[in-house]
Amino acid sequence: MANAASSPGPVEQPAHTDPRLALMDHALGYLFPAALRAVAALGVADHLTGGARPIAELAESVGADPLNLRRVLRLLATQGIFVEDDGGRFALTPSAELLRTDVPSSFAPAVLMITDRSFWLPAGELEEAVRTGAPAFERLFGMPFFDHFARDAETAAVFHAGMASTSDPENPVIARSYDFPPGAVVVDHGGGHGGLLLAVLREQPEVRGVLFDQPHVLQGHHLGELGADHRWSLVAGDFFAEAPPGDVYLIKRVLHDWDDEHCVRILRHCRRAASDRGRVLVVDAVVPLGNDPDPGKVFDLLMMSSFSGRERTRAEFESLFAEAGLRLTRVIPTDTRLSIIEGVAAG
Structure with a gap:
């Protein structure tokens, strides 16, 4: 790729780092997403599509201070996001290409969503959630997340664009991972703008x-x-109060937003509305046991800081299903970070 200068790749850390220095690195880790947000908000990647550019020229194009822009890009380049050549010019890497807004696979909206103040500020108050068991969001914004979301058009726009950026590539993969019964009515329950249902119908x-x-x-x-x-058809309603009739219920990235009581309410309505051949398909992360790293364990803290929900283990999903009158039949991995947790009416 002509516009991505030869990249040294991420800098490798010594195998035996002083644990104090390792803790220091972890404590400073929040500055990396701050830098990532800054370049996404400035649209830096869009101004590098023609190849490497000097920092002064790039800064003028995006309306930034050249010294500070270079400092931010220098940090991101340590992890392979942008690269600086020997002449001090910066260029795109494959990761930085995804920050362009003019590519179909642009991930810039997802970065802007995840680092939006509606997530960022409560994450900084995580101690409060750990102490009290409740997210700091309501104290910071004066209302629960989804009430704020419904009233603040700017936050809603950021959220919908970010979710589309995250979900659009994975929806066809998820749709191909399950054999839907021919002739079935598939209900995308709390399905947002219908990205997953559109993929299933296709x-x-x-x-x-x-x-x-x-x-x-x-x-x-x-x-x-x-x-x-x-x-297809549209049905408006509240998934805490009802569910439309159907055969297969898709519930993607919904349950992780809510506590157990609200999740059971959602699942019960689906079970009651489902046909005799009804199935409930929860599409969510399934957190593995043990000490190995897993994206679900990271995302779980986002849920903790802004929502009342959490990412769950298989056993926790089984418990939710049982309380709702469902029996968990299987967990189907997909080639994404999400699994399909299938349930049918118990007894």
């Missing part, structure tokens, strides 16, 4: 779909892209 031409969410959310749905309007 992959499974013999099923029909229902997108179920709140009215203001449904206004931004994408199901019209299918080009077969007879195969």
Whole structure:
């Protein structure tokens, strides 16, 4: 790639680092996502599509201070995001390419969502969540997350764009990971703009779909892209109070937002509304046991700081299902960070 100068790659750390220095590095780790947010917000990657550029020229293009921009890019380059050549010019790397806003696979909206103040500020108050068992979000913003989300159009726009950036690449993979019964009515329960349901309808031409969410959310749905309007419908409602009739219920990245009581309420409504051949498919991370690193263990703290929910283990999903009158039948891995947790009516 002409615009990505030869990159030395991430700098390797010594095998036996002084544990005090390692702790120091961990404590300073929050500065990396801060730097990542800064370049995403400035649109730096969009100004490097033509190749490497001197920092003064790049800074002028994005409206930044050249010294400080160089310092931020220098840090990101240590992890292979951008690269500085011997002449002091910066260029894109494969990772930095994903920060461009003009590519279909752009991940810039996801970076801006994850580092948005609605997540960033409560994360800085994680101690409060650990002490009290409740997220700091409501104290900081004056209301629970989803109330703020519904009232603040700017936050909602950031959230929807970020979720699309995260979900669009994984939805077709998830849709191909499950054999939906021919003729089934698939309900995307709390499905947002319908990205997963759209992927299922494209992959499974013999099923029909229902997108179920709140009215203001449904206004931004994408199901019209299918080009077969007879195969889907919109139903507005509250998943804590009801569920539309259907055969298969998709519940993607919903349960991790809520505590057990609210999750059981959602699942019960699905079980009651489901047909005799009904199935509930929770699409979420399944946290493994043991001490090995896992993205779900990291994301779990995001849930802790801003929401009342959490990422769960298989045993915790089994408990939720049982309380809702469901039996967990299997956990199906996908080639994403999410699994499909299948349940059917118990007894």
